[in-house]
Amino acid sequence: MGRTPCCDKNGLKKGPWTTEEDHKLTSYIHMHGPANWRTLPKNAGLQRCGKSCRLRWTNYLRPDIKRGRFAFEEEETIIQLHSILGNKWSAIAARLPGRTDNEIKNYWNTHIRKRLLRNGIDPVTHAPRLDHLDLSAILGNVLCHVNPAASLLALPPPPPSLINPELLRIAAALASLKQENPELYLQRLQESQLAQHQQTLTDPQTTPSQLTQPQQVELERFLELNNNSNNGDDNNNSGNEASRQDNFVSLPNDFGFWNSIPELSDWYYQHNLISGGSGGNVSNANSSVMSTPLSSPAQVTPTSSTFLNGSLSASTTTEDERESYCSSLLKFEIPESLELLDDFM
DNA sequence: AATTTAACCAACCGCCGAGCG
DNA sequence: GCGCTCGGCGGTTGGTTAAAT
Numbered sequence: 492m493g494r495t496p497c498c499d500k501n502g503l504k505k506g507p508w509t510t511e512e513d514h515k516l517t518s519y520i521h522m523h524g525p526a527n528w529r530t531l532p533k534n535a536g537l538q539r540c541g542k543s544c545r546l547r548w549t550n551y552l553r554p555d556i557k558r559g560r561f562a563f564e565e566e567e568t569i570i571q572l573h574s575i576l577g578n579k580w581s582a583i584a585a586r587l588p589g590r591t592d593n594e595i596k597n598y599w600n601t602h603i604r605k606r607l608l609r610n611g612i613d614p615v616t617h618a619p620r621l622d623h624l625d626l627s628a629i630l631g632n633v634l635c636h637v638n639p640a641a642s643l644l645a646l647p648p649p650p651p652s653l654i655n656p657e658l659l660r661i662a663a664a665l666a667s668l669k670q671e672n673p674e675l676y677l678q679r680l681q682e683s684q685l686a687q688h689q690q691t692l693t694d695p696q697t698t699p700s701q702l703t704q705p706q707q708v709e710l711e712r713f714l715e716l717n718n719n720s721n722n723g724d725d726n727n728n729s730g731n732e733a734s735r736q737d738n739f740v741s742l743p744n745d746f747g748f749w750n751s752i753p754e755l756s757d758w759y760y761q762h763n764l765i766s767g768g769s770g771g772n773v774s775n776a777n778s779s780v781m782s783t784p785l786s787s788p789a790q791v792t793p794t795s796s797t798f799l800n801g802s803l804s805a806s807t808t809t810e811d812e813r814e815s816y817c818s819s820l821l822k823f824e825i826p827e828s829l830e831l832l833d834d835f836m
Numbered sequence: 837a838a839t840t841t842a843a844c845c846a847a848c849c850g851c852c853g854a855g856c857g
Numbered sequence: 858g859c860g861c862t863c864g865g866c867g868g869t870t871g872g873t874t875a876a877a878t
Contacts, residue, residue, distance in 0.1 A: 506871095506872085508846085542848085542849090542863095543848080545864075545865085547846090551846075551847095596867075597844075597846085
């Protein structure tokens with residue numbers, strides 16, 4: 492047996508509320524409290540169903556509702572809670588004073604969800620979207636894994652000579668597999684657990700010459716595509732190096748990553764992707780500086796460590812910074828071992 | 837200036853579970 | 858135990874506004 496409607500819809504008003512209706516509802520609730528929504532509209536002199544009244548009150552008229560833009564901390568909380576609770580908007584709202592479930596849901600769908608998708612993160616599972624994963628993502632995330640700050644960066648790939656050949660070999664093998672057998676490619680990615688592999692990335696004992704000819708071809712194509720896509724993402728700057736630089740602001744490096752790869756940091760410096768310091772020597776971690784693309788060149792951003800400490804204040808954050816932080820918050824967990832993946836090849 | 841497109845968000849709809857007779 | 862009501866929840870819609878063409 493189907494349920495009867497919550498109220499007789501005949502003659503009842505729908506659509507946006509007028510200020511007069513708001514006033515009637517508010518006055519009534521102030522006098523009698525929000526009880527018995529079914530009889531409330533009649534008693535309050537409203538041509539609305541009780542459900543509509545309740546929604547209007549809880550989502551808009553309630554005095555303790557906080558209006559305006561979500562603070563950075565609130566957004567951070569939403570993401571973290573959503574990763575645990577899923578689409579339990581009311582449960583999430585219960586932990587965000589002054590915010591309604593509807594407001595959080597709307598904000599999630601219009602802002603956070605899109606941002607996660609742009610970052611290649613599945614907003615439902617909070618995991619990377621393997622179906623959208625490409626080699627640039629693989630390499631990029633390997634870099635991210637080595638250095639948490641790298642997830643905040645949008646640096647182009649370093650030259651092949653500065654990347655560990657083993658990693659490139661795997662990337663090239665992945666490229667071949669992806670072309671030849673996309674299903675198996677995805678399967679391998681899922682089965683394999685890429686591990687923390689700093690040495691693999693930077694091992695000076697091996698050289699690019701160990702790559703086979705087809706692998707080198709694949710690699711070059713990949714890097715070319717990656718470079719192109721990086722330029723493409725920067726259409727507004729038209730790939731102009733100067734204007735590109737304008738969009739970078741200082742980001743202190745306190746992860747020691749660049750110290751571990753002096754050649755890499757030199758290369759980035761030489762290509763004006765690292766600002767500050769001297770001659771690209773980033774051996775002094777405290778004084779070394781990396782750059783990250785942001786909306787305003789003049790604006791000094793919080794450090795990556797402040798992002799990671801979650802102490803970034805809402806007043807200082809831009810949309811891009813939030814986006815970057817989302818990436819780091821839900822950062823691709825690099826699976827266990829690169830060798831495991833390699834073994835599949 | 838006019839039109840189209842995208843973004844935002846208030847409100848609606850249908851389903852569900854708790855509580856009650 | 859059953860049927861019904863009510864309040865609550867999550868998904869979706871559609872109107873409004875802003876931005877782009």
